[in-house]
Amino acid sequence: MAKAWLPRERLAALFEALKTAGFEVIGPKVKDGAIVLAPLEGPEELPSGWQEKAEAGSYRLEKTASQRCFAWNTGPQGLKPFLFKPEEVLWRAHKTADGIVFRQEQPQQSPKAFIGVRGCDLAALAIQDRHFLEGLEPDAHYQARRQGIFIVAVNCARSAATCFCVSTGDGPQASTGFDLVLDELEAGFLVEAGSPRGRAIAASLPLEKASPARFQAAEKQLQGARKQQRVMPAQAELAKLVDALDHERWQQVAERCLACGNCTSVCPTCFCSKQQSLGDIHGLEAQQQRLWDSCFSVQHSYVAGKVVRFDIKHRYRQWLVHKLATWQQQFGRSGCVGCGRCIAWCPVAIDLVEEAKAILEGGHD
Amino acid sequence: MTEPLAVTLVKNVEEIPGTHTLHLALPPGHPFDFHFGQFNMLYLLGVGEVPISIMGWQDELLLHTVRAQGLVTKPLLALKPGSQLGLRGPYGQGWPLAKLRGKELLFITAGLGCAPVVAAIRHAVSHRQQFGRICILQGVKHHQDLLWQPQYEAWQRQGCQVLLAASEEKKRRHHWKLGMVTELLDQAQLDVANCAVLMCGPEIMMHAAIKTLAAMGMPDEALYLSLERNFQCGIGSCGHCQLGPYFVCKDGPVFHYPVIKNWFGREGI
Ligand SMILES: Cc1cc2nc3c(=O)[nH]c(=O)nc-3n(C[C@H](O)[C@H](O)[C@H](O)COP(=O)(O)OP(=O)(O)OC[C@H]3O[C@@H](n4cnc5c(N)ncnc54)[C@H](O)[C@@H]3O)c2cc1C
Ligand code: SF4
Ligand code: SF4
Ligand code: SF4
Ligand code: FES
Numbered sequence: 219m220a221k222a223w224l225p226r227e228r229l230a231a232l233f234e235a236l237k238t239a240g241f242e243v244i245g246p247k248v249k250d251g252a253i254v255l256a257p258l259e260g261p262e263e264l265p266s267g268w269q270e271k272a273e274a275g276s277y278r279l280e281k282t283a284s285q286r287c288f289a290w291n292t293g294p295q296g297l298k299p300f301l302f303k304p305e306e307v308l309w310r311a312h313k314t315a316d317g318i319v320f321r322q323e324q325p326q327q328s329p330k331a332f333i334g335v336r337g338c339d340l341a342a343l344a345i346q347d348r349h350f351l352e353g354l355e356p357d358a359h360y361q362a363r364r365q366g367i368f369i370v371a372v373n374c375a376r377s378a379a380t381c382f383c384v385s386t387g388d389g390p391q392a393s394t395g396f397d398l399v400l401d402e403l404e405a406g407f408l409v410e411a412g413s414p415r416g417r418a419i420a421a422s423l424p425l426e427k428a429s430p431a432r433f434q435a436a437e438k439q440l441q442g443a444r445k446q447q448r449v450m451p452a453q454a455e456l457a458k459l460v461d462a463l464d465h466e467r468w469q470q471v472a473e474r475c476l477a478c479g480n481c482t483s484v485c486p487t488c489f490c491s492k493q494q495s496l497g498d499i500h501g502l503e504a505q506q507q508r509l510w511d512s513c514f515s516v517q518h519s520y521v522a523g524k525v526v527r528f529d530i531k532h533r534y535r536q537w538l539v540h541k542l543a544t545w546q547q548q549f550g551r552s553g554c555v556g557c558g559r560c561i562a563w564c565p566v567a568i569d570l571v572e573e574a575k576a577i578l579e580g581g582h583d
Numbered sequence: 584m585t586e587p588l589a590v591t592l593v594k595n596v597e598e599i600p601g602t603h604t605l606h607l608a609l610p611p612g613h614p615f616d617f618h619f620g621q622f623n624m625l626y627l628l629g630v631g632e633v634p635i636s637i638m639g640w641q642d643e644l645l646l647h648t649v650r651a652q653g654l655v656t657k658p659l660l661a662l663k664p665g666s667q668l669g670l671r672g673p674y675g676q677g678w679p680l681a682k683l684r685g686k687e688l689l690f691i692t693a694g695l696g697c698a699p700v701v702a703a704i705r706h707a708v709s710h711r712q713q714f715g716r717i718c719i720l721q722g723v724k725h726h727q728d729l730l731w732q733p734q735y736e737a738w739q740r741q742g743c744q745v746l747l748a749a750s751e752e753k754k755r756r757h758h759w760k761l762g763m764v765t766e767l768l769d770q771a772q773l774d775v776a777n778c779a780v781l782m783c784g785p786e787i788m789m790h791a792a793i794k795t796l797a798a799m800g801m802p803d804e805a806l807y808l809s810l811e812r813n814f815q816c817g818i819g820s821c822g823h824c825q826l827g828p829y830f831v832c833k834d835g836p837v838f839h840y841p842v843i844k845n846w847f848g849r850e851g852i
Contacts, residue, residue, distance in 0.1 A: 308586070311628050320586035353818065354833055355818050355820075358585075489821075491815065493631075496629070504628050526813075532850070535851070
């Protein structure tokens with residue numbers, strides 16, 4: 219389908235079409251001073267005019283006079299918390315007269331449509347799919363939530379100061395993995411379908427023919443979004459981080475890093491989890507719970523009375539070397555999609571691009 | 584993640600204080616095929632799950648030798664016959680015994696509960712004709728820490744060279760060396776050109792053994808080791824067990840040394 223035009227005042231039709239098709243609509247909303255993804259009733263709840271001012275160690279929302287709903291770039295979450303839940307029950311155990319009965323928990327799976335998904339988040343989704351669906355045992359919980367999600371992507375009209383998706387090759391244009399993609403202009407949206415389901419939804423929208431001027435405007439703003447302040451080294455270069463395990467910079471960054479794990483919880487590709495068993499007081503029933511974990515926690519590398527990565531320098535090194543280098547061996551690409559979230563949400567403004575460059579430029583010993 | 588299978592404890596045998604072998608019955612008709620060196624995740628209701636190597640299969644029962652370490656293993660060992668627990672597995676890569684046929688075998692183990700290698704020793708000893716000389720080195724702190732004492736003697740009678748070392752023993756005992764297991768290596772009469780080394784124990788011991796073996800001319804290609812990390816899932820999902828680019832639970836726990844050489848023995852990896 220060629221791109222067609224949806225005037226801004228008809229955006230509600232997209233919500234209606236998605237709801238009619240049986241989806242719960244999840245989209246951006248201003249909450250607690252940040253853009254978060256939440257269930258939306260209609261376009262009036264979209265963050266019209268809001269955009270973020272993100273820098274290393276800071277994230278603030280600003281209201282502008284624009285009517286645009288997708289002028290922001292990122293919030294603290296991507297799609298990760300909707301598919302790989304921060305906390306969930308995997309299975310339950312029940313002691314009966316005939317022995318223990320185990321029952322896998324069936325995840326709730328109302329079909330969801332996500333509006334406002336960016337190129338970086340689509341790349342992260344593809345990475346998480348690979349991890350959770352193509353591993354030794356496909357993750358039934360992730361799979362149940364993943365199946366049937368509908369994605370309305372948005373090409374970024376600008377970049378936040380923390381974005382560097384051009385250098386990772388994942389944005390600012392959403393190129394694959396969506397059902398519909400939008401380019402937002404002041405007066406409305408260019409709409410394009412990326413799947414048969416997307417075509418079906420588009421067919422039910424009051425679309426108009428798009429004028430060449432609108433195509434040009436969309437292309438121009440995408441060009442603008444490609445001008446980014448940060449440039450992550452190429453993957454071949456990043457792979458050399460494994461030769462720099464003894465670099466002195468690890469100690470320097472460790473002196474600032476609080477090991478708080480914020481960078482890992484906002485990262486759309488981090489997948490670490492831990493499990494705990496929650497038993498009842500009578501010892502008859504228990505649930506096996508899975509919780510997000512972080513390689514920054516001390517317990518993460520606990521082995522029989524010892525901690526393998528006790529020093530923060532070893533934990534920071536584990537994170538960065540895994541994310542940017544060993545991830546390539548595990549998954550065929552780096553684990554960083556350039557969204558810049560970890561830079562903005564680090565309480566002490568540690569910038570992974572800067573760290574990676576310093577470690578690579580400093581040579582190896 | 585699949586839920587565990589309910590298995591029944593048939594026998595709980597104390598090997599030495601604090602270390603027991605659990606004999607487990609699987610539900611009838613449940614097939615269980617495993618390689619030595621693989622592990623299961625054992626689950627104690629309401630307490631938690633831990634990775635434990637498969638020690639063997641005997642009289643239709645699955646054997647796990649477990650040392651009381653903490654939260655899960657202590658109450659696990661207190662279970663009475665007839666109790667049930669959960670089991671997921673078998674998981675991971677075991678020892679490549681089929682590939683090692685015709686070679687001399689050197690087993691190096693230290694510490695308690697080195698079950699993954701004991702299972703492989705038992706197999707090799709009972710299939711003597713498939714292998715060359717077999718030499719077994721075991722290091723412990725005190726002589727009473729030695730698991731399966733009668734077996735060591737039996738293996739010796741079956742023509743294996745068995746060398747034992749105790750590092751914190753005060754008095755020298757018959758057949759015992761005082762010191763670290765690595766100090767036994769020069770007594771192992773093996774053909775370095777046609778030998779495979781199977782190691783299991785604390786990383787620092789294995790690291791030291793590798794150095795000594797290298798000095799004796801043992802090629803890296805001859806070495807296999809079983810590693811231990813924190814396991815939460817056992818199937819390459821939770822990220823806890825990573826060693827460089829490897830997930831110890833699915834790419835290991837038994838690794839061919841050349842594969843992990845750049846990562847093994849480095850602080851904080
Ligand atoms: C591949 C493999 C094979 C093993 N085989 C055996 C065996 O045959 N016999 C034996 O006695 N022990 C074995 N262990 C060690 C055993 O897993 C730990 O002693 C056990 O997990 C400790 O749990 P705990 O709750 O009793 O102790 P705690 O010290 O209280 O541990 C707390 C928690 O740490 C977590 N943990 C996860 N993995 C480990 C680990 N590897 N070591 C320590 N803690 C861990 C668990 O969630 C555990 O409940 C093996 C470990 C691995 C990785
Ligand atoms: S490492 Fe940082 S910039 Fe890269 S994907 Fe994760 S949060 Fe985004
Ligand atoms: S990283 Fe790229 S795709 Fe993601 S929000 Fe920023 S500009 Fe858009
Ligand atoms: S790098 Fe920043 S966000 Fe990450 S653990 Fe360290 S202090 Fe926290
Ligand atoms: S134990 Fe979870 S990834 Fe290895």
